[in-house]
Amino acid sequence: MRHTSAKTPSVVDRVLDVLGAFTPERPALNLSELSRRAGLPLSTTHRIVGELTRRGALERQEDGQYRIGLWLWEVASLSPQGMGLRESAMPFLEDLYEATHENVQLAVLDAPDVVYVERISGRQSVSVVSRAGGRLAAHATGVGLVLLAHAPAEVQEKVLSRPLRRYTPRTITSPEELRRVLAAIRRDGFVISDRQVELVSLSVAAPVYGPGDTVVAAISIVVPVEGAEPRTLVPAVRAAARGISRALGAPRASGQPTH
Incomplete structure (x- = not known):
């Protein structure tokens, strides 16, 4: 779990927890791995991952694993x-x-x-x-x-x-x-x-x-x-x-x- 606040995590916290689950060592993760690494229930992870995939922030591979999507890279390039x-x-x-x-x-x-x-x-x-x-x-x-x-x-x-x-x-x-x-x-x-x-x-x-x-x-x-x-x-x-x-x-x- 990536957030450090003692408060109940917000929707933004949960989204960032999912994105933060990816690392250079693990650039591709399935839904169960994302749930575990983000510290979120599987149902919550499924909902967030679905929305992120729809927006292009994540990409789903043929084997069912997810990777960071090009849309997120485009946004990051504005830094x-x-x-x-x-x-x-x-x-x-x-x-x-x-x-x-x-x-x-x-x-x-x-x-x-x-x-x-x-x-x-x-x-x-x-x-x-x-x-x-x-x-x-x-x-x-x-x-x-x-x-x-x-x-x-x-x-x-x-x-x-x-x-x-x-x-x-x-x-x-x-x-x-x-x-x-x-x-x-x-x-x-x-x-x-x-x-x-x-x-x-x-x-x-x-x-x-x-x-x-x-x-x-x-x-x-x-x-x-x-x-x-x-x-x-x-x-x-x-x-x-x-x-x-x-x-x-x-x-x-x-x-x-x-x-």
């Missing part, structure tokens, strides 16, 4: 942190990929996680667990560390007060260490996140600024640890981030005076 950001960023992400042929990522913060808006990968790129539309814990990723470093203090404290998930032995799980890293990112303007999510890769990440000169996203390049010289990648990543910031109208990226 200002989604397609608009992606469209501005894509030329710079593509340039960065062509220059390196490594994984290039664009993400936004939804604390305590990051949501990946776009990822470009080649067949020869190191394997990564991120995907467009997917989430990872912010404290363990390069893009997440950048976004946390520039997030409001209350958002940072919310993350720091929670247990910090360990993905590998190198994942930052100490609040004190995380505070030091965030301070260094604000000072340096980038971060090298070394083997925090997978032991075979590291990332170099930098912030993307919006019209108000606030950080609205972050980009990163993910490369194999073996043979990597991450500091040589910093200028290219920061240049791409500045280009996206300029496209979004950030004064600091276009040479305009800031106030």
Whole structure:
């Protein structure tokens, strides 16, 4: 059950519980599975799923399982942190990929996680667990560390007060260490996140600024640890981030005076 209120769940709560039952690991579910994962009676689930399917938010397959429908994707694409950001960023992400042929990522913060808006990968790129539309814990990723470093203090404290998930032995799980890293990112303007999510890769990440000169996203390049010289990648990543910031109208990226 996805809702957290102590009150009786509303119709909207129930609909969101059904939609929230789908995960990257389980993108297709039958009615009984949806009922169980959403924590709703089968009759309620049947009614909601029928209406969502009629509206195109869900699609029923020949085997009786349901998947997220195209109509829901169309609605989600209207998010200002989604397609608009992606469209501005894509030329710079593509340039960065062509220059390196490594994984290039664009993400936004939804604390305590990051949501990946776009990822470009080649067949020869190191394997990564991120995907467009997917989430990872912010404290363990390069893009997440950048976004946390520039997030409001209350958002940072919310993350720091929670247990910090360990993905590998190198994942930052100490609040004190995380505070030091965030301070260094604000000072340096980038971060090298070394083997925090997978032991075979590291990332170099930098912030993307919006019209108000606030950080609205972050980009990163993910490369194999073996043979990597991450500091040589910093200028290219920061240049791409500045280009996206300029496209979004950030004064600091276009040479305009800031106030």
